[in-house]
Amino acid sequence: MGITTGLTPVLSAHWDEPDSYTLAGYRRHGGYSAVAKAFAAGPDAVISTVKDSGLRGRGGAGFPTGLKWSFVPQNDGKPHYLVINADESEPGACKDIPLMMANPHSLVEGVIITAFAIRAKHAFIYIRGEVPHVVRRVNAAVREAYAAGLLGKDVSGSGFDLDLVVHAGAGAYICGEETALLDSLEGRRGQPRLKPPFPAVAGLYASPTVVNNVETIANIPAIVNGGADWFRQFGTEKSPGFKLFAVSGHVNRPGIYEAPLGITMRELLEHAGGVRDGHRVKFWLPGGSSVPMLIEEHLDLPLTYEDIAGAGSMLGTGTPMVFDETTSVVRAVTGWLRFYKHESCGKCTPCREGTYWMTHMLGKFEAGRGTASDLETIGSVCSQIAGRSFCALGDAAATPFPAAVKYFREEFEQGMTTPANVAFAPAAATMLPVVTR
Amino acid sequence: MIEATTRAELEQIAGRYPVARSGLLPMLHLLQSVQGHVSTEGIEACADILGLSTAEVTAVATFYTMYHDEPQGEHHIGVCINPGCAILGGDDVYAAVCSRLGIGHDQVTADGKFSLERIECQAACTHAPVMTVNWEFMDRVSPEAAVEVIDRLAAGEQVESTRGPKIGTWRDAERVLAGFDDGKSGDGPAADELMLAGLKRAKELGMKAPAVGTQKAGE
Ligand SMILES: Cc1cc2nc3c(=O)[nH]c(=O)nc-3n(C[C@H](O)[C@H](O)[C@H](O)COP(=O)(O)O)c2cc1C
Ligand code: SF4
Ligand code: FES
Numbered sequence: 001m002g003i004t005t006g007l008t009p010v011l012s013a014h015w016d017e018p019d020s021y022t023l024a025g026y027r028r029h030g031g032y033s034a035v036a037k038a039f040a041a042g043p044d045a046v047i048s049t050v051k052d053s054g055l056r057g058r059g060g061a062g063f064p065t066g067l068k069w070s071f072v073p074q075n076d077g078k079p080h081y082l083v084i085n086a087d088e089s090e091p092g093a094c095k096d097i098p099l100m101m102a103n104p105h106s107l108v109e110g111v112i113i114t115a116f117a118i119r120a121k122h123a124f125i126y127i128r129g130e131v132p133h134v135v136r137r138v139n140a141a142v143r144e145a146y147a148a149g150l151l152g153k154d155v156s157g158s159g160f161d162l163d164l165v166v167h168a169g170a171g172a173y174i175c176g177e178e179t180a181l182l183d184s185l186e187g188r189r190g191q192p193r194l195k196p197p198f199p200a201v202a203g204l205y206a207s208p209t210v211v212n213n214v215e216t217i218a219n220i221p222a223i224v225n226g227g228a229d230w231f232r233q234f235g236t237e238k239s240p241g242f243k244l245f246a247v248s249g250h251v252n253r254p255g256i257y258e259a260p261l262g263i264t265m266r267e268l269l270e271h272a273g274g275v276r277d278g279h280r281v282k283f284w285l286p287g288g289s290s291v292p293m294l295i296e297e298h299l300d301l302p303l304t305y306e307d308i309a310g311a312g313s314m315l316g317t318g319t320p321m322v323f324d325e326t327t328s329v330v331r332a333v334t335g336w337l338r339f340y341k342h343e344s345c346g347k348c349t350p351c352r353e354g355t356y357w358m359t360h361m362l363g364k365f366e367a368g369r370g371t372a373s374d375l376e377t378i379g380s381v382c383s384q385i386a387g388r389s390f391c392a393l394g395d396a397a398a399t400p401f402p403a404a405v406k407y408f409r410e411e412f413e414q415g416m417t418t419p420a421n422v423a424f425a426p427a428a429a430t431m432l433p434v435v436t437r
Numbered sequence: 438m439i440e441a442t443t444r445a446e447l448e449q450i451a452g453r454y455p456v457a458r459s460g461l462l463p464m465l466h467l468l469q470s471v472q473g474h475v476s477t478e479g480i481e482a483c484a485d486i487l488g489l490s491t492a493e494v495t496a497v498a499t500f501y502t503m504y505h506d507e508p509q510g511e512h513h514i515g516v517c518i519n520p521g522c523a524i525l526g527g528d529d530v531y532a533a534v535c536s537r538l539g540i541g542h543d544q545v546t547a548d549g550k551f552s553l554e555r556i557e558c559q560a561a562c563t564h565a566p567v568m569t570v571n572w573e574f575m576d577r578v579s580p581e582a583a584v585e586v587i588d589r590l591a592a593g594e595q596v597e598s599t600r601g602p603k604i605g606t607w608r609d610a611e612r613v614l615a616g617f618d619d620g621k622s623g624d625g626p627a628a629d630e631l632m633l634a635g636l637k638r639a640k641e642l643g644m645k646a647p648a649v650g651t652q653k654a655g656e
Contacts, residue, residue: 007639008646015628016636025627079455091519091558101600102628122455129466129503130515130559130572132613133601133625140622165453168614170462170501173557187461187487189500205456226649233647242646245635248521248562255563255634271638289520321521321562335520339557430526431565432579 005263007271008234008242011218012258015102021137023144026105032150034221038113039158046117050220052228054240059085059213060288060316062305071200072118072208081209082115082123083185084217087169087176089128091289091339093317095244096214098256100134104141108164110217112150113224115162118210122163126181129170139166173343177391178211180345191345192391215244235261239304247272249322250279250431265320266299279324283407287316289336290396292403328424329408330415333400334362340397351394354385358401365415368422375412379405439482443471447486450615458487461497463615465504470611473508510545510552512590513607515569519558526579527566531555533580537587550591563631571610573598601625
């Protein structure tokens with residue numbers, strides 16, 4: 001079958017230039033021209049354009065970005081804050097870290113425009129701690145922007161002041177959850193807050209705060225430059241725009257593929273060289289371990305928020321992981337549950353205890369010692385966590401198992417007698433690397 | 438003992454923020470870069486600067502996995518064991534590294550040269566299996582390549598990250614996380630082959646995004 005949906009590099013269009021991460025490299029292709037346009041148009045016009053563009057948050061939930069900005073109260077006399085969520089730690093998600101490595105200025109330009117639109121004089125980029133090289137690149141971009149008068153007092157002679165601080169976290173997936181992130185940025189343990197109030201009303205230092213994902217904000221310069229109609233030629237009515245799809249797993253050419261939303265997984269897979277030769281897709285996750293797995297019959301689904309939801313999963317971070325038939329579903333799900341158990345912040349009982357028990361019981365299946373009653377218990381633990389946890393991490397932890405047992409029940413039954421590493425020889429699933437660069 | 442220069446840098450970090458307490462995480466990173474761990478005196482210094490109790494600072498330091506109350510190795514090795522890497526070979530890499538170093542998760546070699554950690558997804562699944570040295574990427578690493586990297590570090594040779602700088606020490610990296618420049622932001626590629634896979638393919642097929650100024654037909 002031929003490919004009908006092409007690739008459309010916008011955010012990644014110049015990543016192949018050796019200085020793509022520098023101010024000079026960014027300016028060579030019109031970088032920072034959107035700032036001047038935004039200043040000329042005014043904050044409300046920028047918010048309208050982003051609303052009209054239909055841009056949806058790329059952090060996982062797909063919330064409309066312009067709408068979120070419009071929740072920030074105006075003339076309330078309080079300082080406003082913009083916080084960029086660069087915590088990228090969702091298993092399978094690997095698009096924000098590359099973006100900040102290759103073109104941090106697209107993020108910085110987006111920050112300037114967004115802060116101007118929501119009337120924030122202070123912005124923060126919260127980067128997960130485990131990526132010092134990305135911290136270097138973003139810090140260097142921020143320094144260059146200050147030196148060029150794009151940050152600081154009176155940005156580009158506009159009268160608008162903006163300070164931008166790059167902040168490194170310290171290893172905690174939960175700090176990607178926006179309210180936990182805010183607590184962490186306040187110098188506390190990263191534990192989620194009760195919502196409402198939402199951050200737009202009471203966020204950082206109890207002031208109105210917009211929290212957006214890196215990729216979301218990197219879209220803003222392109223939207224301001226191109227306009228809402230230009231942006232809407234990509235994607236669908238409900239899922240407009242382009243997306244950095246990071247394709248990983250058992251594919252021949254894993255990597256970043258920027259394409260319009262609405263490209264099908266089959267097309268994307270074809271761009272990525274297909275699954276390993278002689279193998280076939282067993283299951284795939286559209287965007288992170290927190291979304292239900294899908295199988296081969298779903299490959300023709302367009303990668304949009306609405307189509308993936310229609311099939312019972314979620315687009316999530318839009319970073320598909322593909323596994324072929326050599327993979328043990330039991331092993332994969334157990335591994336993800338271990339992750340959620342490790343990352344549960346411990347604040348609420350369903351998640352703290354539930355992730356513990358699920359991991360324990362799944363481990364029995366992985367070892368070939370599961371029982372029929374364990375299988376039932378895991379299912380019931382999932383339903384007790386989902387919707388009853390304090391934050392979405394609990395829901396995420398309850399996600400991998402139900403889909404896995406729906407499509408691959410026989411493998412869990414096999415896990416009552418046969419260890420996963422006997423049923424599926426791990427060596428068959430490895431993709432040992434060709435060379436390291 | 439917290440030296441005056443360190444104390445001044447801790448204060449400088451706190452001064453970056455509208456509310457000083459926001460500096461606590463980078464301040465703890467700075468302590469690790471200076472002392473090799475988060476010490477009692479370090480906690481006291483942070484508490485003093487921020488007007489917090491030592492219990493409040495300790496509560497934060499113990500929440501995050503990157504902070505250690507015991508001295509870490511000169512080189513901190515991480516191997517991703519999240520399924521995206523584990524299944525593609527990460528479990529084998531981890532086993533090989535454990536046996537090469539003779540230690541397990543969260544342990545330090547007797548000579549203080551290496552510490553080891555099983556790490557979760559490193560936002561590099563496209564580059565699986567992933568190892569890190571002092572948090573710099575060692576992408577698409579085989580068990581043999583992982584052991585070779587460790588052998589070379591043990592021999593004092595210069596090793597280069599696949600997407601990052603020449604490897605320094607774990608303490609050097611902690612200083613970067615505290616927000617201090619080490620002049621290495623330009624090291625390593627802008628983007629590697631895998632980050633460019635889609636762009637390369639688009640160019641091969643002559644595919645491009647519609648230029649700015651073009652509109653949907655009829656508009
Ligand atoms: C456990 C958990 C982890 C999350 N991690 C991230 C993350 O690393 N990056 C991110 O942008 N959003 C993450 N989110 C979603 C954020 O809470 C929030 O929805 C997002 O940052 C909003 O930005 P957006 O509207 O631009 O997508 C996470 C959510 C949860 C529940
Ligand atoms: S659901 Fe889990 S991560 Fe979220 S607040 Fe409860 S214990 Fe913490
Ligand atoms: S699973 Fe190892 S980097 Fe994502």
